[in-house]
Amino acid sequence: MATRKIITIDEDESFLRKTSKPVEKFDESLHTLLDDMWDTLKKYNGAGLSAVQVGVLKRVFITATDGNKEYVNPKIVEVSKRRKKCTEGCLSVPKKYDKVMRPVWVTVTAQDRNGKVFTETVEGYSAQAVCHESDHLDGKLYIDIVEKN
Numbered sequence: 001m002a003t004r005k006i007i008t009i010d011e012d013e014s015f016l017r018k019t020s021k022p023v024e025k026f027d028e029s030l031h032t033l034l035d036d037m038w039d040t041l042k043k044y045n046g047a048g049l050s051a052v053q054v055g056v057l058k059r060v061f062i063t064a065t066d067g068n069k070e071y072v073n074p075k076i077v078e079v080s081k082r083r084k085k086c087t088e089g090c091l092s093v094p095k096k097y098d099k100v101m102r103p104v105w106v107t108v109t110a111q112d113r114n115g116k117v118f119t120e121t122v123e124g125y126s127a128q129a130v131c132h133e134s135d136h137l138d139g140k141l142y143i144d145i146v147e148k149n
Contacts, residue, residue, distance in 0.1 A: 001035040003043045004054040006091050009141070016092055017139040020052050020059045023072050026115040030060070034070055034113055037062050046091045048129040050136035053092050061133035066126040074110035076134055077119070079103040086128050088142045098146040102128045 007015055023030060033056060041049045041064060050061040059073045080103045089097040105123040108130055112118060122130055132142055 001032075001039045003040045004036050006040065006044065006049075006053050007055055008092050008094055009143075010094075015055070016052060016136070016141065018052065018057055019139050020050070020057045020137040022059050023111070026072070026111070026113065030058075030072070031113055033058070033060065034062065038068065044091050047125070048133045049091065050133045052136050052139075059137050061136065063126065063129040063133060065129045066122060070113055071108065071110040071130070071133070072113065072115075074108050074130070074134060074137070076106050076108050076130070078107040078121075080105045080127075085147060088128070088132060090132070090142055092136075093141060093143055096143070098143065100142050100145050101147060102131050106130055108134075 009016060033051060037049050037054060040054060041062060047065050048061060048063040051058045061071050063069050082104045083101045084104050085099050086102050087097055088100050105121055106127045107121040109119045
């Protein structure tokens with residue numbers, strides 16, 4: 001396992017804006033990517049990390065908000081109607097924090113590192129992290145949805 005360099009908007013915003021591709025092979029290279037992402041997240045003390053942030057255009061992210069969770073090929077399938085204003089930051093947008101609106105809960109379907117499909121509903125900070133990291137996979141950054149007031 002190793003830490004990887006986190007791409008920031010100052011270094012390569014155009015890469016961060018690319019759409020990630022689905023994972024098709026659930027092999028050792030995926031496991032290495034996930035292990036490296038955990039090491040990287042721990043080093044930088046983040047709440048979540050997507051593969052695109054470490055230079056890999058695969059639909060993969062991890063969160064450490066409610067236990068350590070891995071999401072491969074995630075898809076948010078339901079969101080609460082109720083939204084909450086949250087403060088967000090991002091390892092790819094260093095030293096900047098702003099307010100965004102996020103659903104109070106979301107239901108996500110994904111695969112684990114071995115390809116097994118799961119569905120779960122997460123709330124609060126975990127829902128915020130899942131939304132934030134899912135956005136990364138589609139080339140969106142939280143700074144795109146900052147609340148003006």
